[in-house]
Amino acid sequence: xxDAFTKSAARNIFYGGSLVFLVIFGxxxxxxxxxxxxxxxxxxxLTEAVARGKRVWERNACIDCHTILGEGAYFAxxxxxxxxxxxxxxxxxxxxxxxxSWMQAQPTGVPxxxxxxxxxxTDRELDDLAAFLEWTAKIDTQGWPPNVSG
Amino acid sequence: xxYQTQRVALAYFAVALALFAIQVTAxxxxxxxxxxxxxxxxxxxxxxxxxxxxxxxxxxxxLGFFGAAYYLxxxxxxxxxxxxxxxxxxxxxxxxxxxxxxxxxxxRIHEGREFLxxxxxxxxxxxxxxxxxxxxxxxxxxxxxxxxxxxxxLLGLWGIAVFFLFxxxxxxxxxxxxxxxxxxxxxWVEGVWELVMAAIxxxxxxxxxxxxxxVIEKWLYAIVALSLFTGLLGTGHHYYWIGAPGYWxxxxxxxxxxxxxxxxxxxxxxxxxxxxxxxxxxxxAALLWSLGCAVLAFFGGGIWGFMHTLHGVxxxxxxxxxxxxxxxxxxFGAYVCLNLAIITYAMPHLLGRAPxxxxxxxISFWIMAGAMSxxxxxxxxxGVVQVHLQRVLGQGFMEVQDQLALFYxxxxxxxxxxxxxxxxxxxxxxxxxxxxxIGRGPEAPAASPAE
Ligand code: HEM
Ligand code: HEM
Ligand SMILES: [Fe+2]
Numbered sequence: 001x002x003d004a005f006t007k008s009a010a011r012n013i014f015y016g017g018s019l020v021f022l023v024i025f026g027x028x029x030x031x032x033x034x035x036x037x038x039x040x041x042x043x044x045x046l047t048e049a050v051a052r053g054k055r056v057w058e059r060n061a062c063i064d065c066h067t068i069l070g071e072g073a074y075f076a077x078x079x080x081x082x083x084x085x086x087x088x089x090x091x092x093x094x095x096x097x098x099x100x101s102w103m104q105a106q107p108t109g110v111p112x113x114x115x116x117x118x119x120x121x122t123d124r125e126l127d128d129l130a131a132f133l134e135w136t137a138k139i140d141t142q143g144w145p146p147n148v149s150g
Numbered sequence: 151x152x153y154q155t156q157r158v159a160l161a162y163f164a165v166a167l168a169l170f171a172i173q174v175t176a177x178x179x180x181x182x183x184x185x186x187x188x189x190x191x192x193x194x195x196x197x198x199x200x201x202x203x204x205x206x207x208x209x210x211x212x213l214g215f216f217g218a219a220y221y222l223x224x225x226x227x228x229x230x231x232x233x234x235x236x237x238x239x240x241x242x243x244x245x246x247x248x249x250x251x252x253x254x255x256x257x258r259i260h261e262g263r264e265f266l267x268x269x270x271x272x273x274x275x276x277x278x279x280x281x282x283x284x285x286x287x288x289x290x291x292x293x294x295x296x297x298x299x300x301x302x303x304l305l306g307l308w309g310i311a312v313f314f315l316f317x318x319x320x321x322x323x324x325x326x327x328x329x330x331x332x333x334x335x336x337x338w339v340e341g342v343w344e345l346v347m348a349a350i351x352x353x354x355x356x357x358x359x360x361x362x363x364x365v366i367e368k369w370l371y372a373i374v375a376l377s378l379f380t381g382l383l384g385t386g387h388h389y390y391w392i393g394a395p396g397y398w399x400x401x402x403x404x405x406x407x408x409x410x411x412x413x414x415x416x417x418x419x420x421x422x423x424x425x426x427x428x429x430x431x432x433x434x435a436a437l438l439w440s441l442g443c444a445v446l447a448f449f450g451g452g453i454w455g456f457m458h459t460l461h462g463v464x465x466x467x468x469x470x471x472x473x474x475x476x477x478x479x480x481x482f483g484a485y486v487c488l489n490l491a492i493i494t495y496a497m498p499h500l501l502g503r504a505p506x507x508x509x510x511x512x513i514s515f516w517i518m519a520g521a522m523s524x525x526x527x528x529x530x531x532x533g534v535v536q537v538h539l540q541r542v543l544g545q546g547f548m549e550v551q552d553q554l555a556l557f558y559x560x561x562x563x564x565x566x567x568x569x570x571x572x573x574x575x576x577x578x579x580x581x582x583x584x585x586x587x588i589g590r591g592p593e594a595p596a597a598s599p600a601e
Contacts, residue, residue, distance in 0.1 A: 007364055010371035011298065018378040025382040028401070029329060032394045036325040040393035051322035058262025058320075064197030069392050070469030071328065072264050075184070075196050077547040078469065107191065114548070115191035136324055142399070144391035144465060147544040 040140040053132025056125045065116070067150075069141060076116065078150025083130075083137035085148050096130040103129070151499045153224035155231035160500045161241055162217030163493050167576060169210035169248070170486075174569050176203035181565045184558040194256070201255050201267045207481065208265065209248050212310075214489035215346050216240070219287055219303060221496045222353045227294025232286050240282045247275040263327070265335060266317045273317055280311040298367035299349050299356070302374055306345030313337045325393035332388045339480070340384060340409060340451070344377040347447070347488050348412075351420060354440045354495055359427035369419045376412035384409045387459045391468060399461040406459045413444075413452035413484075420444040433498065435511035435578075439491035442519055446483025454479050454526065466541045471554070472533030479526040482518075490515075490575065497579045507578035509588045514578060517571035525564040532557035 044050075057063070062079070063072040069080040088095030103126055107115040121129065151157065180199045183189050190199075220237060224230055231237060251272045254260060260267040268276070284307060291300045316333040352370040356363060386402025420441050431437065454476040458467040467473065498505040532554045539550040 005368070005372075007298065007368040007371065010368050010375065011301075014371045014375035014378070017375055018382075021379055021382045025385065028383075028386075028398075029333075032329060032389065032398070033326055035395045036329065036393050037323065040395075041323055041325045046323055054322055054324060054327075061197045061201065061260055061262045061267060063262055063264045064200045064267070065195075067469040068324070069328065071388075071392075072469070073197065073200055074469065074471055074474055075200075111188060112186075114187040114551075115195070117192070117195050132324075139325055139393040141391045141393055142396055144468065146466060146541045149540050149544050149546055 041135075041138075043140070044135050044138040046135065047131065049128045049131040050135040052125075053128035053130070053135075056121065056129045057132060060119050068136065069139070070144065075114065078145060079133060079136075080139075080141070081137050081145060081148065081150050083134045085150065088134060088137060092134065096127075096134065099130045099133060100126040151502065153230050155234050155237075156221050156224050157500060158231060158234055158237040158241075159217040159221035159496060161238065162213050162220060163497070163500075165241065165245060166210045166213040166217060166489065167493070167580070169206045169213065170572065171576065172252075173203055173206035173210060174565075174572050176200075176206060178562075178565045178569055179203075181558070181562040185555075185562050198255055198258070201260060202252065204265055205251065205255075205267060209244070211481075211485045211489060213241075213244065214493065215307070215310075215350075216283060218346075218350050218489070218492045218496075219283075219307060221492070221500070222303070222350070223287055223290055223300060224294075226297045226300045226353070227291050229290060229294035232289040232293070236282050236286045240279045240286070243275050243279040243282075247272040247279070261320075263320065263331060266331070270318075276314065277311070277318075280314065284308060284311060297363070298370050299352050302345050302352075302370055303349035306342045306349060309342030309345065310338060313342060328392045329389070329394065332385055336385045336388055337382070339484070340381040341378060343485065344381065344412060345374050347443075347484060348373045348377070348416065350488055350492055351416060351440060351444065354436065354491060355420060355423040357495070358429075358431040358433065358437055358440070359423045360429040360431075361423050361426050365426075366423065369415075369423075373412050373415045373419060376408075376415055380405050380408040380411060387461075387464065390461050390464055403460045407456055409459075410448075410452040410456050413448040416444045417448045433495055433505040433508070435505065435508040435515070436491055436495035438512050438515050439487055439494050442515055443483065443487035443491050446479065446487055446519060446522075448483070449523075450476065450479030450481070450483035450526070454530075466537045467533065470533045470536045470541070471529045471557075472537065475526045475529035475533055478529065479522060482522045487519075493579060501582075503582065506583050506586060507581070509586060510574055511578040514571045514574035517574065518568055521564045521567035521571060525561050525568070528557045528560040528564065532561075 057068075062068075065073050065076040067074065067078045067080070070078065082099065083095050086095040086098040103119065103121060106118050109115070176199055179189075179194075180196065180203055183191075183196050183199065220231060247268070251260075251268050254269055255267070259269060261269060266273075287307070288304060291304060313333055316330045319330055321327050321330075348370055352366050355361065356366050382405075383401055384406035386398040387406040389398035389402060421444075424437065424441065458464050458472050458476065494511055535554060535557075536550055539545045539553060540547060
């Protein structure tokens, strides 16, 4: 079918080309890493509380019901911008409180409605979680999501 | 079976198929929770069910790849596996890790990144098992004949292990976390797994069509070149909205659109080889799964992937039911079908029997392929409605979900059909029969003795 193109030519193109693309990709991610740390996530400091909040988020596998920055499960609302949805751009303390009382009020027990479990978080864990969601909402995401509904 | 040590594959395939059963059952339960949301909401909440579904999927696919490697490497390398004891030890580690993870999940012991929920000790176990595996197969290949199929297969398997190491890196910065999380998730399914897929398909074509090795191996290199040339930079389609620089919108859109090419090439390859075949292989079911794999991967990965990959589209569809639709058909078409193809091909050899139950096996293909396609369509429609109401009109998430109930009911229905198909498949490969239920017609070409 394509005789001039031999097997060893195909092999060499594969190995050589893949290496080139791997190096370009590695370089671009290194730059993106730097850009994230210094620019897009730098508007709010990544405090100890934020870091602990991320662990609370992970320990309870919130990601397997919710999306965050559009990634995760599609069963429950987007939480990357929940801080904004709760009015955190105008009243940060109020939004943090709303998040905490939401966590404490679950499950709603409304029949036929999707349920979020009660995680029995401590006060400090709730504060950390709120700090994490506040920090996340301040990441420069190139304008995503399209609106506050997430 | 030409080499005694190929038998190792049998144990791998058996465990893989058991996990396949668990995977689709958990999927069915997750689909049911969408329909009747209060089900088990305290005992077994949705996130745990989803974890079981996706983790069982990934582990059984990997076990299938390992089994396939142990099956085909002796034939390609013309030598026995270096050590069957290591191969069984590797399997034991993986089974213990998997059972540990499953039981742990039921008691809420897990990490918290999507698909990478396994506790650290399980992740480390996976790394150890992978090292044992790579050592075992690499030594085998080095002492025997080297072919393009084993080259590409080994490169893919090494790539799986190397990129899995990024699963151990979990920084505090969510954006940076996501940057490298995709090194595992995207570079696996749209990079190194494609090498494994192309190598296994090439092996199946070689055996079943009898076309010249030179021709097949040239195709193989061309396909995998397309995969990595497009798939590496194609990772950019996940870097649009996570805090990465804006240039990814161009890089990601362009290269990921080109990712359709390797999948298209695999369709051309399999159909061209079957067209040029020099023998009639008796295992028609394995051929059906192989062709089905290429076609459905092209639709699920290629077409459904392209549908939401341009950044202007992804801005609206990101993280909606459109993604779930694509995830299902892509995983099913590419990797589920691939594993079921090699299992259908290898089982008769491993058990020393003629390829029996073919009609039933082919029926199971059509049921599963049909039902997964149906599931994909319903989720796509759900996704489009969701995008319009939520992303364009700005209605709240939960309010929009109420509008999608009908689609979720249909998804559940198709899920039931998938499970029925899976049961038929398991029966057809595992339960022996003496003769085919439906005899071959007199016109059928005499099956020539083929491998
Ligand atoms: C072999 C067949 C199947 C494959 C390959 C498969 C694959 C997957 C994958 C990859 C995901 C994660 C999707 C993502 O993150 O975008 C997922 C989630 C899911 N699957 Fe499956 N699945 C299969 C069968 C089923 C069946 C039979 C059902 C039953 C209806 C089902 C229901 C679900 C549900 C409800 C989710 C969660 C989606 C969400 O987060 O909203 N799956 N599956
Ligand atoms: C067989 C190969 C493929 C498999 C198994 C696969 C699987 C998946 C899965 C499971 C997800 C969801 C990840 C998550 O949970 O966040 C996903 C997302 C995505 N895939 Fe694929 N995929 C494949 C090929 C492709 C190709 C070839 C393209 C492009 C042409 C593509 C484009 C995308 C895009 C744009 C997303 C992000 C969706 C979003 O923004 O929510 N995929 N893929
Ligand atoms: Fe991707």
